[in-house]
Amino acid sequence: MAAAAAVSAPSTKGSLREDLTCAICCDLFREPVMLACMHHFCRPCISRYWRGTQGPVTCPQCRKEFSSKQFQTNYLVAAMVEKVRATTSDTYIKSLEKQLKETLESHLLRKEDFNNSIRRDKEKMNIIKRVGADLQARVKGDFRALHQILHDEETCMLEQLRREQEEELEKVQRHLEAVEVAQRELEDNLKALQQASAATEDIVLTELPQLRPCVQVDIAPEFDINAFSNKYMAPLQYIAWRRMFKSLKPGPSPLTFDVDTAHPSIHVSRDKSLAVECDVMNHHLNHGKRFTQCVNILASQSFQSGRHYWEVDVGYNPKWDLGVASEAVDRHARIKLSPETGYWTLRLRNGNDYSAGTQPWTRLQLGSSPQRIGVFLDCDERKVSFYNADDMSLLYSFASGPRGKAFPFFSPCISDSSHKPQPLKLLHYPPVALSG
Known part of the structure; x- marks a missing residue:
């Protein structure tokens, strides 16, 4: 048309x-x-x-x-x-030709923009599909490992139950066979005695018939049904959950605070699982490992490969910083916590003001105040992520994490005079050896 x-x-x-x-x-x-x-x-x-x-x-x-x-x-x-x-007129025709040319060029540019947009959208869709497929494979792999752990636990427990059942049955079976042998011997003696008793009506009995010696049978073994069933009537799901920790990858890392890195105003508990800011300065040796300007402390453990996860109980402390620090951070200067200075952190101020340690700070809107914070470090993918350990909801994730050796980082911060200092507590989930 x-x-x-x-x-x-x-x-x-x-x-x-x-x-x-x-x-x-x-x-x-x-x-x-x-x-x-x-x-x-x-x-x-x-x-x-x-x-x-x-x-x-x-x-x-x-x-x-x-x-x-x-x-x-x-x-x-x-x-x-x-x-x-x-x-x-020539002027009008030239003007019209110019308008036509400009309109044509404009439409060609818009067409090129649409083509580029379509190409980018298709590339994004391919990326989403590829990343989605990789993530699906990873999720399936992780859950396959969990299924295998549970399957192995189930197989082991069923095998243990089968062995104990066979042992109990074998005990009773041996006693049953002994009683049956003794019963047959006794029946033979009864038969001989009955025959001898019947013969006394016709002849005078001069001696007892020859009898087989009586078989001695042990007392029947006791079967304690409660002892047998209690371990299998136990909270099996909880027991299996506790045993799973030794097989989780990554499993919760059993961290401890490194006293040699603690700022002098930080007090560390004897078991090195609690760190709290205090008014009295501790007299520690000053060396290159210690923080001298900021109320910071590192864990004794460091990571530079693999995936690692740990949890910190922050309780109702109104302010804290925690996350990951590069080994090369300046421990003797007062600097802003950011990836550029070697820190990947989450912070809390004023009891409900949460931020990710970027520059400038990235404010976070949380539905609730977590009492436990989970930190996930993937050294190979260079990712640092923070979770509400109460429900494992993701709080924030850094895409470009540390290179090389990194340490779990903590700061209980300087407490306000109106609040009693609250400790940061490292949560441990050791692989408990439960008797089977």
Whole structure:
């Protein structure tokens, strides 16, 4: 339809131009006038055509005679002529060609933008599909490992139950067989005695019949049904859950605080699982490992490969920082915690103001205040993630984590005078050896 319109438009304009052309000068009308026969001519042309004519005049087109030289100005045709003249001028055509070129270029650019957008969207879709497939494989692998752990635990427990059942059955079976042997011996003796008793009616019994010695049978073994069933009537799911810790990858890392890195105002418990800020400064040796300007402390353990997870009980402490620190951080200067300075942290201020340690800080809107924070460090993928350990919801994740050796990092911060200092506690989930 558009092509047809484009083809027909020039012919329409051409026929209009012909209709607005004077038959005398063969050009567009100038001051068009209309004769009584309805034909149009230029005023100068018709005046020149009739000049010198005496008496009646005729129409140059239809030859109709008129008694006098009369005509009427046609303003509508004049306006149409001016419009056609304007649209067919070189200036107008050049302007129209320029507009056409600019519009065409604009549409070509928009088409290219659309093509690029479509290409980017398709690339994003391919990336999403590829990443989704990789994540699905990882999720399936992790749960397959959990299924295998549970399957192995189930197999082991069922095998243990089968062995104990067989042992108990074997004990009873041995006693049953001994009793049956003794019963047969006793029945043989009874039979001999009964025969001897029947014979005394006809003859005088001079001696007892020969009897087999009685078999001594041990007391039947006791079967304590409670002792047998209690371990299998126990909270098996909890027992299996506790045993799973030794097989989890990553399992909870049993961290301890490194006293040699503690700022002098940090007190560490004897078992190195609690760290709290206090008013009294501890007298420690100053060396390169210790933080001297900021109330910070590191864990004794460090990581530079693999995946690792640990949990910190922050309780109701209104302010703290925790996360991961690079081994090369400056421990003797007061610096802002950020990945650029070697820290990947989560922070709390004023009891409910949570932020990720970026520059500037990234404010976090949490639905609730977590009492336990989980930190996940993937050294190979260079990711540091923080979780609400109460429900394992993700709080924040750094995409570009530390290179090389990194340490778990903690800061109980300087407490306000209105609040009693609250400790940071490292939570341990050791693989407990439960008796089977």
